[in-house]
Every structure is written in C-alpha cells, then in structure tokens.
Amino acid sequence: MANPVLAPLSSAVAFAYGILTMILYFLMSVKNGLFFEKPTKEFQSELDAARTRFWNLSEQVDGLRHQFLTLRDGFKFHYVTNVASVTPDTPSKPLVIFIHGFPDSWVGWRKVISSAQLQDACSIVAVDLPGYGGSDKLQKYTATEVLEKLTEYIIALRERYGFDGPTHDQTSEKVIIVAHDWGCILAMRLAADAPQLADRFILTNGPLVGLVSSNIKRRVSSAVKLMKMFLHSPLQSRSMLGKALHALKPVIRQVALSGYVFSLQLPLPFVRLQGASGDRALVRMIHKMAHGPVGEYTVKDAAESMAGSLGPSAKEGASETADHEKYSENVARQPFSEKFVHMTSYYRHGTSVRRWNKSIETITGLYGLGRGNDLGRRSSRAGVFDEGPKGALKANATVVWGLNDDALDPRLNFDGIGDYLVHNSQVITLPRSGHFTPVEQESVSALQKIVEWAVAGEKDDVDPVVKAVYPGASVTLRT
Structure with missing residues (x-):
C-alpha cells in the first residue's frame, strides 16, 4: 500500500523536476538558436520534398x-x-x-x-x-x-x-x-x-528495465548501509561517506540524464507545449544531437529527420499503395502537437x-x-x-x-547483464558512438x-x- 504522505510528496517532486527540465530544454533551444529560428525557404522546400519522398504511398524510396x-x-x-x-x-x-x-x-x-x-x-x-x-x-x-x-x-x-x-x-x-x-x-x-x-x-x-531497476536498488541499498555506518561513527568512518556517494554516482547521473522523462509526464498542456513551441524546437534539437559529432549537419539532414517525426501530411494522405490502401484519416491530418502526445504516451502510460x-x-x-x-x-x-x-x-x-550515450548510464545498463542473457548472446560496445546508433x-x-x-x-x-x-x-x- 502506498504511503499516504510519501505518495503526494513524490508526485510533487516529480512534477517540479519535470517543470525544471522543461525550462532547461527551453533555455537550451534558445541558446543554440533553434527556438526563435524561422524556417528558411530552403528548409521548407527540403522538408516538403522529404515528406513526399518518405510518405507518398505510390512511390518507392x-x-x-x-x-x-x-x-x-x-x-x-x-x-x-x-x-x-x-x-x-x-x-x-x-x-x-x-x-x-x-x-x-x-x-x-x-x-x-x-x-x-x-x-x-x-x-x-x-x-x-x-x-x-x-x-x-x-x-x-x-x-x-x-x-x-x-x-x-x-x-x-x-x-x-x-x-x-x-x-x-x-x-x-x-x-x-x-x-x-x-x-x-x-x-x-x-x-x-x-x-x-x-x-x-x-x-x-x-x-533493460529489470536490470536497471535491480542495479539502482542495489546501489541505493549499499549507499544507505554505508551512510548508517558513517552516521554511527563519523570520525572513525569518514571514508564511508565517500563510498556511499560513489555508490550513488551512477544513480544520480541517471536521474539527471532522465529529466526529459519527467518533463514528458507533465499534464497534457505542458506536453503539447513542448512538442509544438518554437516550431517544434525540442524535436529539432533532438535530431541535431542524434546526428552525432562526425560530419556536417546539413539542411537536408534536418529536413529528413523532421519528416520522419512529422509523418505524412494531408498531401501524402491522399496517396495510395498499389493495393489501393491508404493511411487512416486521423493519421495524416492530426496536428503535430497531438501526434507528439501519442509519441510521448509510451512514457506517460508506463509501457x-x-x-x-x-x-x-x-x-x-x-x-x-x-x-x-x-x-x-x-x-x-x-x-x-x-x-x-x-x-x-x-x-x-x-x-x-x-558508449557515449547521453541518455543512459552504462554502469546501470551493463552491470550484471550477463545474468539476463541466454546462451549464444553477445554485448558489443561502440566507443565513439552515442545514443542514436541507427543515425550516426x-x-x-x-x-x-x-x-x-x-x-x-x-x-x-x-x-x-x-x-x-x-x-x-x-x-x-x-x-
């Protein structure tokens, strides 16, 4: 049974952290110029071309x-x-x-x-x-x-x-x-x-959620025990404080990296705001980060990435496959703020x-x-x-x-992973790559x-x- 005091307190903390993260992302998009950036004719032309290329049902890509x-x-x-x-x-x-x-x-x-x-x-x-x-x-x-x-x-x-x-x-x-x-x-x-x-x-x-959860619990439990030892005898057990903080370091880092998860679980008006504000600045910023440090991020790259997130427009919604199948009516006509709500509902509904x-x-x-x-x-x-x-x-x-994943701490995601894999499985690490491996x-x-x-x-x-x-x-x- 949930603690009647802790439950609303944890909800309040999650809400505050979500708001803080949303503001932080807003400031980041302002700092890098994306939030107030107006789409150029070149970008709009590339975006229209990319949506047609990726979503016209009558054409191959x-x-x-x-x-x-x-x-x-x-x-x-x-x-x-x-x-x-x-x-x-x-x-x-x-x-x-x-x-x-x-x-x-x-x-x-x-x-x-x-x-x-x-x-x-x-x-x-x-x-x-x-x-x-x-x-x-x-x-x-x-x-x-x-x-x-x-x-x-x-x-x-x-x-x-x-x-x-x-x-x-x-x-x-x-x-x-x-x-x-x-x-x-x-x-x-x-x-x-x-x-x-x-x-x-x-x-x-x-x-791997079960593994991450297990590693977090293990590290928190170890940190609590070390803190108790320190508090019981602060002078003689000074080193225990440092060890407790060391045990918690990956957990603290993961909470910091996961701020977006809290921001995407805010009430729907906040979620719609994040999806649509600044001409979809948040999504454009994610795609720019996904491109990685190697190679120039061109206007065409930005347009193709956004076309993938936007999906088909009403224009592509009128197309059909060789078997005369079409997109459902609500797919091609919904505004991006609503599509963003559906995309983020995986976070919101505990999938x-x-x-x-x-x-x-x-x-x-x-x-x-x-x-x-x-x-x-x-x-x-x-x-x-x-x-x-x-x-x-x-x-x-x-x-x-x-390994350069800026969303997931490798210590929480790898420690003990062998216990979660069957025979004939492998773990392959890419030292210079980040989170978006299908794009870099x-x-x-x-x-x-x-x-x-x-x-x-x-x-x-x-x-x-x-x-x-x-x-x-x-x-x-x-x-």
Missing part, C-alpha cells in the same frame, strides 16, 4: 515499398519493405524487422536499410510503432495495449512472409528483430515474454514497466509458433510459460551499445554488418566483422 497490415480489430500498421509481394514461389530469405525509437518512425532506420547488400540478402520490414509515422494511434499506450498489438503484428507478418506455413523449413530461415531506443525496450519485453517471435534480437541503446496481460489469442499465437514442440522454439528453447529472473531475455540477443555515421556501418552477420547464419565470429568497419568496437561479453 531507396528500393522500399509502402505496405499496411490490418489487425483483427481494424488497427492498421504502416511499414516499408523491399519485397513487392509474397507468393509460394518467392525465394526464401531471412526476415528482418526494424523497430524504431522516440521521436522517429521507420525513417530513423533509412541509413541502415538502404544498404543494397542488406536488401539483397534478406526481406526487410521497417515498421511505424502505434502513434508514430503512418500507423494508427491508440487510446492508451499501456504495456498490454502496445505489446498485444506488436505481437499480433509480428505473428501476422511471419505468416504473410511464409515463415509459419506448412512448407516452412525451420532449419534454414530466420526471423531477426532489430530495435533501438523505445523499440529496444519493447523488443526486450518481447524477448523476455514472447521469445518465440524471433531467432535473434539485435538491441541497441535501450534500457516499459507495467504488466503485460496476454490475451488468449496472443498465447495461442505464440504457442503456434513452437508448433506444440515443448512450447519451445529452436532459437532459445524458451516457451510461452517459462519462468526465469524478472525481465531476463529468453531469446538469443546481440546488445549493441554506443560510424555506428550505421557497424549495425549493417551485425545484421548481415545474423542474416548470413552467424557462421563467423562477429567481433572481426564489426571491427572491419568500426575500429575499436569490442565484444565485451559472450554467453
């Missing part, structure tokens, strides 16, 4: 076609793929599903999935999460709502691409899920609670931490992927009802981490090679494969 998949309840997922159509005669290739993070859409993967070598080697699907890009929005973004939709989508996608039909050869084909940021958080939950969905999860710069109540349809679908064979898949031998450490992944996973120039090449390695059957050691394009990259853990 970098060899990718627009498609939709409608779930049982009518919810419509938008995705792009390099496969025109799937028939019994379609050559058998691995299926790679890319899941983006905040504040992106499938466009956030454009630098990775435009690889001709990757497109030739596998069937690519880059999906827009609910509330993002061209996919429908939800009334609520609870863990159950989002994970149920995403699981049904992946099961249906597997069937559409012929992975679970009567002629499917489980020994030669793979399904691989590649995910970043919020997509990574969701994919980790799937790897923990629905490992049957894929043969390997490639997970980049998103927190990362709250319980996923699986429906009978989901359990049945996951069971069907194992074909009743000990409720398991060949990848991890994990089943629908397997138990294990809370939040532990039960499918083969390759964790790829940019050097980490894009690394991700492409890691995906190619998985698609090719994981025949060689991944370490030299990555180092060939990213000197200094390292496989820091194998299980």
Whole structure:
C-alpha cells in the first residue's frame, strides 16, 4: 500500500523536476538558436520534398515499398519493405524487422536499410510503432495495449512472409528483430515474454528495465548501509561517506540524464507545449544531437529527420499503395502537437514497466509458433510459460551499445547483464558512438554488418566483422 504522505510528496517532486527540465530544454533551444529560428525557404522546400519522398504511398524510396497490415480489430500498421509481394514461389530469405525509437518512425532506420547488400540478402520490414509515422494511434499506450498489438503484428507478418506455413523449413530461415531506443525496450519485453517471435534480437541503446531497476536498488541499498555506518561513527568512518556517494554516482547521473522523462509526464498542456513551441524546437534539437559529432549537419539532414517525426501530411494522405490502401484519416491530418502526445504516451502510460496481460489469442499465437514442440522454439528453447529472473531475455540477443550515450548510464545498463542473457548472446560496445546508433555515421556501418552477420547464419565470429568497419568496437561479453 502506498504511503499516504510519501505518495503526494513524490508526485510533487516529480512534477517540479519535470517543470525544471522543461525550462532547461527551453533555455537550451534558445541558446543554440533553434527556438526563435524561422524556417528558411530552403528548409521548407527540403522538408516538403522529404515528406513526399518518405510518405507518398505510390512511390518507392531507396528500393522500399509502402505496405499496411490490418489487425483483427481494424488497427492498421504502416511499414516499408523491399519485397513487392509474397507468393509460394518467392525465394526464401531471412526476415528482418526494424523497430524504431522516440521521436522517429521507420525513417530513423533509412541509413541502415538502404544498404543494397542488406536488401539483397534478406526481406526487410521497417515498421511505424502505434502513434508514430503512418500507423494508427491508440487510446492508451499501456504495456498490454502496445505489446498485444506488436505481437499480433509480428505473428501476422511471419505468416504473410511464409515463415509459419506448412512448407516452412525451420532449419534454414530466420526471423531477426532489430530495435533501438523505445523499440529496444519493447523488443526486450518481447524477448523476455514472447521469445518465440524471433531467432535473434539485435538491441541497441535501450534500457533493460529489470536490470536497471535491480542495479539502482542495489546501489541505493549499499549507499544507505554505508551512510548508517558513517552516521554511527563519523570520525572513525569518514571514508564511508565517500563510498556511499560513489555508490550513488551512477544513480544520480541517471536521474539527471532522465529529466526529459519527467518533463514528458507533465499534464497534457505542458506536453503539447513542448512538442509544438518554437516550431517544434525540442524535436529539432533532438535530431541535431542524434546526428552525432562526425560530419556536417546539413539542411537536408534536418529536413529528413523532421519528416520522419512529422509523418505524412494531408498531401501524402491522399496517396495510395498499389493495393489501393491508404493511411487512416486521423493519421495524416492530426496536428503535430497531438501526434507528439501519442509519441510521448509510451512514457506517460508506463509501457516499459507495467504488466503485460496476454490475451488468449496472443498465447495461442505464440504457442503456434513452437508448433506444440515443448512450447519451445529452436532459437532459445524458451516457451510461452517459462519462468526465469524478472525481465531476463529468453531469446538469443546481440546488445549493441554506443558508449557515449547521453541518455543512459552504462554502469546501470551493463552491470550484471550477463545474468539476463541466454546462451549464444553477445554485448558489443561502440566507443565513439552515442545514443542514436541507427543515425550516426560510424555506428550505421557497424549495425549493417551485425545484421548481415545474423542474416548470413552467424557462421563467423562477429567481433572481426564489426571491427572491419568500426575500429575499436569490442565484444565485451559472450554467453
């Protein structure tokens, strides 16, 4: 039961910290000139061109076609793929599903999935999460709502691409899920609670919530014990104070880095203000930071990044695919302030931490992927009802981490991660990359090679494969 005094106090502290962070981001956007910057004709022209290029359903973009998949309840997922159509005669290739993070859409993967070598080697699907890009929005973004939709989508996608039909050869084909940021958080939950969905999860710069929570509790508990020792005998135990502060240092740093999480959970008028004010200055600032320190951030780069966040306009909403499918009416016409509310609702509704109540349809679908064979898949031998450490992944996973992440402290995200991974998993660190690995120039090449390695059957050691394009990259853990 919640403490009647502490509960309102913690809410007040969270609210105050959210307001403080919102003001800080406002000042940052003013300082770097973004807040009062008026869009130039060049930027507006590039933005219009980028939205047409990325969201016109009748056109291909970098060899990718627009498609939709409608779930049982009518919810419509938008995705792009390099496969025109799937028939019994379609050559058998691995299926790679890319899941983006905040504040992106499938466009956030454009630098990775435009690889001709990757497109030739596998069937690519880059999906827009609910509330993002061209996919429908939800009334609520609870863990159950989002994970149920995403699981049904992946099961249906597997069937559409012929992975679970009567002629499917489980020994030669793979399904691989590649995910970043919020997509990574969701994919980790799937790897923990629905490992049957894929043969390997490639997970980049998103927190494994159970591990982070455990590390925070452990460090806070240690700090409390050390402080008690110090207070009991201050003169004789002076060193205990320094040790307590050292134990808390990663926690304090993570709270500072996570200020945006508190600001995005403020009352809706504040959230809309953050999304729309200063001509969407906050989102533009995030994209500029995501570009990384290498290379010039051009007007075209800025326009393409914003086009990915904005999604289709009314103009693209009038287009249709070769199968005469269109975006839902509310997708192309909603103002960005409302789209921003949907994008941030993953933070607001506890999608990362709250319980996923699986429906009978989901359990049945996951069971069907194992074909009743000990409720398991060949990848991890994990089943629908397997138990294990809370939040532990039960499918083969390759964790790829940019060490210069300015949103997540690596000590909280890595300490003890081996306990959360199954056999045949790895942790790969990229020392010069930050949080946005699918966007930064050097980490894009690394991700492409890691995906190619998985698609090719994981025949060689991944370490030299990555180092060939990213000197200094390292496989820091194998299980």
